Amino acid sequence: MGYNVAIDGPAGAGKSTIAKLVAQKKGYIYVDTGAMYRGLAIHFLDQGIQANETEKVILACQDAEVTIQYENGVQQVYLNGRNITSRLRDEEVGNMASVTSAIPQVRSKLLELQQNLARTQNVIMDGRDIGTCVLPNADVKVFLTASVQTRAKRRYDELCEKGIACDLKEIEADIEQRDHRDMTREIAPLKQAEDAVLVDSSRMTIEEVVDAIVKLCE
Structure with a gap:
């Protein structure tokens, strides 16, 4: 049996970045x-x-x-x-x-x-419903989130670095709409699994988030 880690959370929470870094540290396959x-x-x-x-x-x-x-x-x-x-x-x-x-x-x-x-x-997966639907028996479950303002600013900075013109308020509105759509859809809506650990990265560095999840895997 493989060791499974599930990371769920809304758009822009940094799930993919964090999951990849945890996978590297633990030697897991990142799906x-x-x-x-x-x-x-x-x-x-x-x-x-x-x-x-x-x-x-x-x-x-x-x-x-x-x-x-x-x-x-x-x-x-x-x-x-x-x-x-x-x-x-x-x-x-x-x-x-x-x-x-x-x-x-x-x-x-x-x-x-x-x-x-x-x-x-041994895998680590991130998404909207990994802990609730895809890997309901995962060994470790994390619900990674951040405020709408924090997530929008991260996306804004990412686009600006690429030289793409964008508007911060429009990005915030898009994220809010996507959150609502993901949380209210009929099939596998975005929600925190009952046995998932909540990690709010609004005031955390990437390294701090990675270390917190790595410790959960030990």
């Missing part, structure tokens, strides 16, 4: 579930499908294969054999993934692969 959903979202966008066209999304799942590989220690995501890593953080991809991830057929497409891996390997 980027968000990247897998975003990979499917790119497939839907490339097919010209709108987020509200549920039937088309379901049909498109049939000819989509999303895989994760590590090349020189760096995660690469492939869609039907094509490297799409550079597109994963696009805003339209994130919004499409947030909407389509609530469709049962989209979730079942990825769930079996994730659970099979967790049964045989």
Whole structure:
């Protein structure tokens, strides 16, 4: 049996960054579930499908294969054999993934692969419903969050560093809307598992958050 760590939390909480660093320290396999959903979202966008066209999304799942590989220690995501890593953080991809991830057929497409891996390997996964749905029996569960203002500022700084024009208030509004959508969706809504440890990173450094989670794994 593998040792499983589940990290859940809202958009912009730093789940992926933290999970990758914990994986490096502990020697776990990092399974980027968000990247897998975003990979499917790119497939839907490339097919010209709108987020509200549920039937088309379901049909498109049939000819989509999303895989994760590590090349020189760096995660690469492939869609039907094509490297799409550079597109994963696009805003339209994130919004499409947030909407389509609530469709049962989209979730079942990825769930079996994730659970099979967790049964045989030491893994750490991050997402919206890892501790509640994907890995309900995980050895360690963490709910990682931060204030809307903190998360928006982090995203704003990230975009500015890339030279992308953006508005802080618009980012805050987008995050609030995404939080509401994720928490109120009918299928696997975002919520803290009863046995998860709450970690609020609003006033913590990345190193402090990583150390706190590593200690939970000991």
